[in-house]
Amino acid sequence: MADVALATIGSGSREPGGSVRGSSPTINDVARVAGVSKKTVSRVINDSPLLRVETRQRVELAIAELGFVPNLQARGLAMGHNSLIGLIHDNPNSQMVLGVQQGILEAIRDTDFALVVRPVDRGSPGMMDDVRRFLERQRLFGVMLLPPISENDLLARQCAELGCRYVRMGSARLDADAHCVSSNDAEAVAAATRHLIVRGHRRIGLVAGPHGFRSAKERRAGFEAALNEANVALPRSLIAQGDYRFDSGVIAGSRLLDQVPPPTAIFACNDEMAAGVLHAARQRDLAVPRDLSIIGFDDTPIAAHVWPPLTTVRWPIQAMGQAAARKLLDGSSDAPAPPSVFPSKLIVRGSVADLEVGP
Amino acid sequence: MADVALATIGSGSREPGGSVRGSSPTINDVARVAGVSKKTVSRVINDSPLLRVETRQRVELAIAELGFVPNLQARGLAMGHNSLIGLIHDNPNSQMVLGVQQGILEAIRDTDFALVVRPVDRGSPGMMDDVRRFLERQRLFGVMLLPPISENDLLARQCAELGCRYVRMGSARLDADAHCVSSNDAEAVAAATRHLIVRGHRRIGLVAGPHGFRSAKERRAGFEAALNEANVALPRSLIAQGDYRFDSGVIAGSRLLDQVPPPTAIFACNDEMAAGVLHAARQRDLAVPRDLSIIGFDDTPIAAHVWPPLTTVRWPIQAMGQAAARKLLDGSSDAPAPPSVFPSKLIVRGSVADLEVGP
DNA sequence: TTGTAGGCGTTATCAT
DNA sequence: ATGATAACGCCTACAA
Numbered sequence: 001m002a003d004v005a006l007a008t009i010g011s012g013s014r015e016p017g018g019s020v021r022g023s024s025p026t027i028n029d030v031a032r033v034a035g036v037s038k039k040t041v042s043r044v045i046n047d048s049p050l051l052r053v054e055t056r057q058r059v060e061l062a063i064a065e066l067g068f069v070p071n072l073q074a075r076g077l078a079m080g081h082n083s084l085i086g087l088i089h090d091n092p093n094s095q096m097v098l099g100v101q102q103g104i105l106e107a108i109r110d111t112d113f114a115l116v117v118r119p120v121d122r123g124s125p126g127m128m129d130d131v132r133r134f135l136e137r138q139r140l141f142g143v144m145l146l147p148p149i150s151e152n153d154l155l156a157r158q159c160a161e162l163g164c165r166y167v168r169m170g171s172a173r174l175d176a177d178a179h180c181v182s183s184n185d186a187e188a189v190a191a192a193t194r195h196l197i198v199r200g201h202r203r204i205g206l207v208a209g210p211h212g213f214r215s216a217k218e219r220r221a222g223f224e225a226a227l228n229e230a231n232v233a234l235p236r237s238l239i240a241q242g243d244y245r246f247d248s249g250v251i252a253g254s255r256l257l258d259q260v261p262p263p264t265a266i267f268a269c270n271d272e273m274a275a276g277v278l279h280a281a282r283q284r285d286l287a288v289p290r291d292l293s294i295i296g297f298d299d300t301p302i303a304a305h306v307w308p309p310l311t312t313v314r315w316p317i318q319a320m321g322q323a324a325a326r327k328l329l330d331g332s333s334d335a336p337a338p339p340s341v342f343p344s345k346l347i348v349r350g351s352v353a354d355l356e357v358g359p
Numbered sequence: 360m361a362d363v364a365l366a367t368i369g370s371g372s373r374e375p376g377g378s379v380r381g382s383s384p385t386i387n388d389v390a391r392v393a394g395v396s397k398k399t400v401s402r403v404i405n406d407s408p409l410l411r412v413e414t415r416q417r418v419e420l421a422i423a424e425l426g427f428v429p430n431l432q433a434r435g436l437a438m439g440h441n442s443l444i445g446l447i448h449d450n451p452n453s454q455m456v457l458g459v460q461q462g463i464l465e466a467i468r469d470t471d472f473a474l475v476v477r478p479v480d481r482g483s484p485g486m487m488d489d490v491r492r493f494l495e496r497q498r499l500f501g502v503m504l505l506p507p508i509s510e511n512d513l514l515a516r517q518c519a520e521l522g523c524r525y526v527r528m529g530s531a532r533l534d535a536d537a538h539c540v541s542s543n544d545a546e547a548v549a550a551a552t553r554h555l556i557v558r559g560h561r562r563i564g565l566v567a568g569p570h571g572f573r574s575a576k577e578r579r580a581g582f583e584a585a586l587n588e589a590n591v592a593l594p595r596s597l598i599a600q601g602d603y604r605f606d607s608g609v610i611a612g613s614r615l616l617d618q619v620p621p622p623t624a625i626f627a628c629n630d631e632m633a634a635g636v637l638h639a640a641r642q643r644d645l646a647v648p649r650d651l652s653i654i655g656f657d658d659t660p661i662a663a664h665v666w667p668p669l670t671t672v673r674w675p676i677q678a679m680g681q682a683a684a685r686k687l688l689d690g691s692s693d694a695p696a697p698p699s700v701f702p703s704k705l706i707v708r709g710s711v712a713d714l715e716v717g718p
Numbered sequence: 719t720t721g722t723a724g725g726c727g728t729t730a731t732c733a734t
Numbered sequence: 735a736t737g738a739t740a741a742c743g744c745c746t747a748c749a750a
Contacts, residue, residue, distance in 0.1 A: 037737045069495040074727030076432040094457045116475045136428040282666045307641045433743035
């Protein structure tokens with residue numbers, strides 16, 4: 001019965017112009033009603049400048065009257081590409097994927113574009129062909145490449161070959177400005193490391209990111225640079241490798257805390273691993289930050305939600321996503337694209353302590 | 360210079376059949392090469408049964424030779440819908456969105472379908488028209504509706520009116536079996552609550568979910584049912600309202616812990632709020648689980664990552680997403696759809712203690 | 719089992 | 735400034 005009521009409410013609101021039942025009005029219907037050719041209607045919906053105001057108004061009236069909505073399929077067929085933006089990623093960090101998605105969606109709000117997500121399997125031998133098939137079939141307007149897959153030059157090249165615009169996001173400049181939006185991870189991590197050093201820490205451990213990740217490389221470089229400039233030693237025993245996941249942070253943290261003497265502070269290359277280090281500290285009844293200071297990277301929600309809240313570097317991933325999407329959409333403009341670098345910055349919370357000064 | 364090298368590697372791998380430069384081969388090219396009509400090619404790529412094996416092979420050879428890939432735009436135009444599945448959501452919990460996405464993507468792997476995500480603003484007065492425009496323009500094959508927006512009957516009705524298949528996900532049966540995949544939140548929460556009761560807890564607080572969420576209603580109902588059947592009282596002072604976000608969990612937890620005597624256990628309607636309760640407990644130096652037991656709901660990563668790891672109810676959201684997508688794709692089959700209920704189950708970790716027996 | 723003709727709804731070309 | 739006509743690449747009827 002609810003059905004009946006709803007159906008009654010719903011019916012009658014469609015087909016106000018009297019077009020064929022069950023199918024929405026087309027550009028032809030509009031043309032007929034407005035008394036113009038369909039090309040003129042096309043000009044109206046595409047904001048062509050050469051149109052008499054009066055004509056345009058007449059057409060717009062007909063459009064409103066009929067409730068006409070352009071069919072993007074047809075437009076896509078005629079133009080060779082559709083109104084879709086692809087997000088290609090292979091990412092160990094779900095928060096980041098979601099942040100980028102939100103940024104992109106903000107950028108395409110109020111446009112006809114939609115976002116299609118495509119996770120891929122870096123490492124799988126069929127990955128390139130997989131993406132190729134995807135692009136060939138869907139004929140996207142363009143794609144955004146997320147790290148770490150964005151670091152793959154061959155993939156970017158393939159997009160170009162297939163006539164698909166692309167923008168790559170990364171921890172450093174990966175491509176020409178027109179195809180790249182990046183952060184400055186190395187600098188940001190150096191700043192975070194100095195934050196530890198000025199508070200008296202000298203034995204500082206590093207939970208590095210996985211091999212093959214540009215972000216891991218950049219962050220480690222920033223870490224080492226800051227230690228270097230302050231003449232703080234970095235023994236190999238204070239470096240542990242992680243894979244950006246929580247569990248690897250627990251393991252790496254345990255390894256570092258087993259050293260004698262243990263580090264007084266640890267920088268982890270992302271928040272998940274930092275949370276893992278925190279976990280490891282708790283397992284051996286260490287108090288954070290009293291016995292161990294921790295800094296992470298990303299500022300994903302977990303950083304604020306664990307106890308104590310983690311001091312971390314905020315990676316402006318959402319802003320980067322938004323900028324990247326804009327760059328994609330503006331790509332056809334003749335002006336050369338400006339470089340897009342989004343600085344990361346330190347967020348101070350409760351996981352770093354001033355080291356008590358020794359005797 | 361890297362560019363040059365890459366271009367060299369890349370070129371030559373296209374256009375093996377000698378079609379027009381820069382545009383991919385079409386069904387016509389295949390037909391010409393195979394010496395058949397284009398309709399026959401169409402039959403081949405659509406797996407039509409009535410084809411001579413020899414003919415099919417000849418066509419398939421030509422397809423492989425040319426590297427032909429069907430243009431989904433054109434197919435979509437001809438068929439009235441494209442190969443896209445929409446995910447419409449308005450969700451406070453990002454982990455859940457991502458879990459569902461993964462489930463859907465598993466279901467459509469090895470098909471031509473792609474996933475387009477569309478967040479909407481429940482509460483915004485233009486929401487319905489927004490979705491309508493989206494569906495009218497994109498002509499999706501079908502959409503998946505996530506809670507809480509999935510609970511909106513008018514939205515589902517509108518999808519149907521626009522000729523768009525839909526499947527709704529929810530915490531309880533929201534629609535006909537063909538349009539619904541659900542969990543059994545009430546039962547699962549009742550089980551979790553019994554888990555507390557059998558361990559001696561009698562003063563159990565509830566951090567409820569927000570009004571208007573079916574999941575909040577179901578979970579609260581399950582909670583109250585379990586207390587009822589064990590004759591445990593639930594004073595109003597032990598119920599606090601949250602909005603499914605971390606901060607609201609902190610506030611609600613504080614309120615509950617201010618009661619005298621305070622509860623010995625708290626059930627929070629999702630993990631984020633449970634983590635907030637944990638946060639509140641720490642702020643007042645309560646030890647968990649010694650001074651306070653906590654159970655959450657969802658089993659998102661945060662549950663396992665906080666300290667102590669949270670006992671929680673695992674919501675099989677990814678499996679639900681997968682099942683829902685399958686249901687969408689199989690929707691045209693004449694067999695009536697079976698009901699799809701995915702039981703949630705209790706995951707025991709370290710946030711619940713046996714209550715010491717009083718004198 | 720296969721082919722022919724026509725349509726899906728839009729944009730592009732070239733007139734006028 | 736506007737219109738007629740031809741793509742765009744595929745699918746469905748219907749015919750053979």
